[in-house]
Amino acid sequence: MLPKFESIFSIDCVIFGFDEGALKVLLIQRNDPPFENWWALPGYFVEKNEGIQEAAERILFNFTGLTDIFLEQFYTFGDVDRHPQGRVITVAYYAMIRISSKDNLHPNTPFVKKAFWCPVNEIPALAFDHSLIFEKSLQRIRRKISYDPIAFELLPEKFTLTQLQNVYEAILNKKLDKRNFRKKMLSNGILKELDEKQHGVAFRAATFYKFDRRTYNKLFKKELTFSKE
Amino acid sequence: MLPKFESIFSIDCVIFGFDEGALKVLLIQRNDPPFENWWALPGYFVEKNEGIQEAAERILFNFTGLTDIFLEQFYTFGDVDRHPQGRVITVAYYAMIRISSKDNLHPNTPFVKKAFWCPVNEIPALAFDHSLIFEKSLQRIRRKISYDPIAFELLPEKFTLTQLQNVYEAILNKKLDKRNFRKKMLSNGILKELDEKQHGVAFRAATFYKFDRRTYNKLFKKELTFSKE
Numbered sequence: 001m002l003p004k005f006e007s008i009f010s011i012d013c014v015i016f017g018f019d020e021g022a023l024k025v026l027l028i029q030r031n032d033p034p035f036e037n038w039w040a041l042p043g044y045f046v047e048k049n050e051g052i053q054e055a056a057e058r059i060l061f062n063f064t065g066l067t068d069i070f071l072e073q074f075y076t077f078g079d080v081d082r083h084p085q086g087r088v089i090t091v092a093y094y095a096m097i098r099i100s101s102k103d104n105l106h107p108n109t110p111f112v113k114k115a116f117w118c119p120v121n122e123i124p125a126l127a128f129d130h131s132l133i134f135e136k137s138l139q140r141i142r143r144k145i146s147y148d149p150i151a152f153e154l155l156p157e158k159f160t161l162t163q164l165q166n167v168y169e170a171i172l173n174k175k176l177d178k179r180n181f182r183k184k185m186l187s188n189g190i191l192k193e194l195d196e197k198q199h200g201v202a203f204r205a206a207t208f209y210k211f212d213r214r215t216y217n218k219l220f221k222k223e224l225t226f227s228k229e
Numbered sequence: 230m231l232p233k234f235e236s237i238f239s240i241d242c243v244i245f246g247f248d249e250g251a252l253k254v255l256l257i258q259r260n261d262p263p264f265e266n267w268w269a270l271p272g273y274f275v276e277k278n279e280g281i282q283e284a285a286e287r288i289l290f291n292f293t294g295l296t297d298i299f300l301e302q303f304y305t306f307g308d309v310d311r312h313p314q315g316r317v318i319t320v321a322y323y324a325m326i327r328i329s330s331k332d333n334l335h336p337n338t339p340f341v342k343k344a345f346w347c348p349v350n351e352i353p354a355l356a357f358d359h360s361l362i363f364e365k366s367l368q369r370i371r372r373k374i375s376y377d378p379i380a381f382e383l384l385p386e387k388f389t390l391t392q393l394q395n396v397y398e399a400i401l402n403k404k405l406d407k408r409n410f411r412k413k414m415l416s417n418g419i420l421k422e423l424d425e426k427q428h429g430v431a432f433r434a435a436t437f438y439k440f441d442r443r444t445y446n447k448l449f450k451k452e453l454t455f456s457k458e
Contacts, residue, residue: 009238009307009318048316052307076305076320078238078281087277089238089320091305146450147376
């Protein structure tokens with residue numbers, strides 16, 4: 001027999017983007033009583049007859065208009081008091097996507113007043129434990145960036161070394177030495193230099209690079225923990 | 230207002246150990262109707278007023294007698310039909326511990342008939358979607374072993390290179406070339422050779438090694454994805 005207490009579950013999404021030199025996260029402003037005007041991560045209850053991944057995609061689309069996002073589950077939050085209305089555990093997902101300030105977000109649910117890209121250093125007070133969820137996702141990508149080339153998921157296909165350094169600095173939340181950074185990034189042949197240069201800039205135009213995933217896989221995909229192959 | 234459907238959640242634990250040359254997982258035989266005699270991962274429902282991590286520790290202790298295990302959450306399974314009795318989502322945890330065939334497991338709940346260490350190549354049919362949960366945990370540690378020295382959590386403090394190779398082969402599920410393996414493992418100074426040798430063996434006694442975590446951290450803990458520092 002199943003236990004008799006009612007517990008509800010939800011999903012929440014932490015969607016990262018990089019734009020105008022800043023790491024950003026997708027926030028929504030809720031419109032549903034008693035939470036009108038509260039800032040929050042896009043998230044809501046899972047329905048009775050849907051799987052959780054399905055729910056995450058549906059909710060993200062309804063709350064933001066975004067589709068075809070590769071959502072990855074990263075943690076389930078289940079503290080007893082995390083939600084004011086009762087026992088709600090939430091399964092949190094994250095994604096890192098390419099965005100541009102020219103893109104518009106299109107919420108299409110009465111629950112959401114607006115959706116926008118918020119620089120991670122300017123996040124307002126968030127509903128429930130969403131600040132905790134956000135922090136944990138940031139820890140996850142900070143760890144991941146040391147063994148997975150996730151920075152390239154945020155950047156356009158062609159990027160400058162300055163943009164690449166900005167992404168690392170934004171994720172790691174620290175300044176890196178420019179010369180050292182360039183030396184490390186260029187020493188492996190992972191970045192392919194392109195003939196193009198930046199247009200319409202007042203200063204000396206920087207070179208564009210592309211991420212060479214095949215070379216990366218050849219050099220860095222390894223099975224053993226510390227093989228230098 | 231919270232939605233009105235009843236959903237229950239549970240936790241499940243995948244505990245790995247390495248013993249007698251084989252990678253093993255902790256299984257239990259259930260004793261609760263209608264699941265008497267079913268083989269399963271140790272897991273059960275979370276109670277109304279307890280957090281999920283707390284529940285995982287409590288259930289693991291009751292089902293196996295194990296305490297002080299560092300349980301790490303790895304995935305939440307929420308397919309609509311995963312449990313025959315209704316909507317049950319389960320939060321799955323895993324751990325890698327040192328075990329010895331001399332250790333006894335001590336279930337102390339009427340729900341469990343017995344607990345035992347099962348070689349991963351001999352796992353019987355399991356309850357619900359526990360085979361799926363197990364498979365996913367195996368994928369997780371397979372990925373993790375390429376960037377984290379988890380093999381050493383399974384081995385005794387002093388181990389031979391053969392034992393180390395066995396752990397890698399068991400996790401990766403493939404035979405590795407012995408000479409290459411030894412060369413890679415010994416080339417970094419991560420393994421400290423000890424003066425001791427194996428006792429009581431009929432063949433040539435192998436050398437014991439110890440994992441030098443400090444050297445490992447110095448060499449391999451890096452922030453940037455592909456820095457060679």
